[in-house]
Amino acid sequence: xxxxxxxGLESTQTEPQFIEFGRDGKxxxxxxxLGSPGVxxxxxxxxxxxxxxxxxxxxxxxxxxxxxxxxxxHTLADAYPDATRGLARLDExxxxxxxxxxxxxSQRLGGFDPKAAxx
Numbered sequence: 001x002x003x004x005x006x007x008g009l010e011s012t013q014t015e016p017q018f019i020e021f022g023r024d025g026k027x028x029x030x031x032x033x034l035g036s037p038g039v040x041x042x043x044x045x046x047x048x049x050x051x052x053x054x055x056x057x058x059x060x061x062x063x064x065x066x067x068x069x070x071x072x073x074h075t076l077a078d079a080y081p082d083a084t085r086g087l088a089r090l091d092e093x094x095x096x097x098x099x100x101x102x103x104x105x106s107q108r109l110g111g112f113d114p115k116a117a118x119x
Contacts, residue, residue, distance in 0.1 A: 014038035019105045021086065021098060029086030034106035035113075040079050046072040051114055054099060060092050 016038035018030040032039045034047060050068040058065040077084040090098060106112035 017109060019102060019109070021101070029080075029083040031080065031083050031102055033110040033112070034102065036106075036110040040075075042075045043072075043079060046075040048114070051099065051103070054096065055114075060095065 014037045016032035016036045018032055020027045020030050022028040032043070034044065046068070050065075050072045053062075053065040053068045054060075060066060060069055073084055073088060076087070087095065087098065103112065103114050107114075
């Protein structure tokens with residue numbers, strides 16, 4: 001196996017700010033503030049595709065929406081497995097609530113613009 005030195009690659013990853021999700025004072029999982037430094041680009045891309053489908057009024061069981069969901073949940077699993085387990089346990093109304101809160105809090109905390117992210 002060979003090693004290729006990448007001089008422009010940063011040696012330390014910035015830890016993003018997180019939003020905690022839970023109930024009655026218990027945190028079930030955390031998700032990063034969208035658009036903030038340190039959020040993996042794959043998550044931003046997969047989130048944008050899923051959010052766009054959800055905003056179109058599609059049900060999560062529709063083919064394109066379920067495909068976008070599948071990509072997002074698998075992408076999240078690599079970086080945030082606890083969040084993935086928490087999200088996978090939710091029904092559709094609760095999932096929509098979590099995503100709406102995730103976007104709202106990301107806007108408030110980091111200036112995230114979901115319309116800009118989707119374009």
